[in-house]
Amino acid sequence: MTQTLLILHMKAVKILKICKDLLEMMSFCDLKVQDYKYLDLYAEYIKARQNHEKYTAVIMELSERHNISESTVKRIIRRFEKEV
Numbered sequence: 001m002t003q004t005l006l007i008l009h010m011k012a013v014k015i016l017k018i019c020k021d022l023l024e025m026m027s028f029c030d031l032k033v034q035d036y037k038y039l040d041l042y043a044e045y046i047k048a049r050q051n052h053e054k055y056t057a058v059i060m061e062l063s064e065r066h067n068i069s070e071s072t073v074k075r076i077i078r079r080f081e082k083e084v
Contacts, residue, residue, distance in 0.1 A: 029084040
């Protein structure tokens with residue numbers, strides 16, 4: 001049985017207790033639990049910028065590709081690049 005299936009059979013409070021320290025650290029650093037969804041988006045952003053693509057064009061492309069607003073893409077990038 002995979003970890004994901006094991007977690008599905010836990011109560012929410014148990015998951016929170018297991019992850020409490022990490023969640024506190026994330027909260028302190030202004031990270032969101034849902035940010036894991038955007039790790040691939042950020043990797044695409046870094047790759048495009050390393051290829052000297054223009055910031056605005058990269059933001060537009062990522063917004064369209066991931067079906068989120070440009071302002072959301074910018075917020076994600078700012079959060080991920082924040083020194084913690």
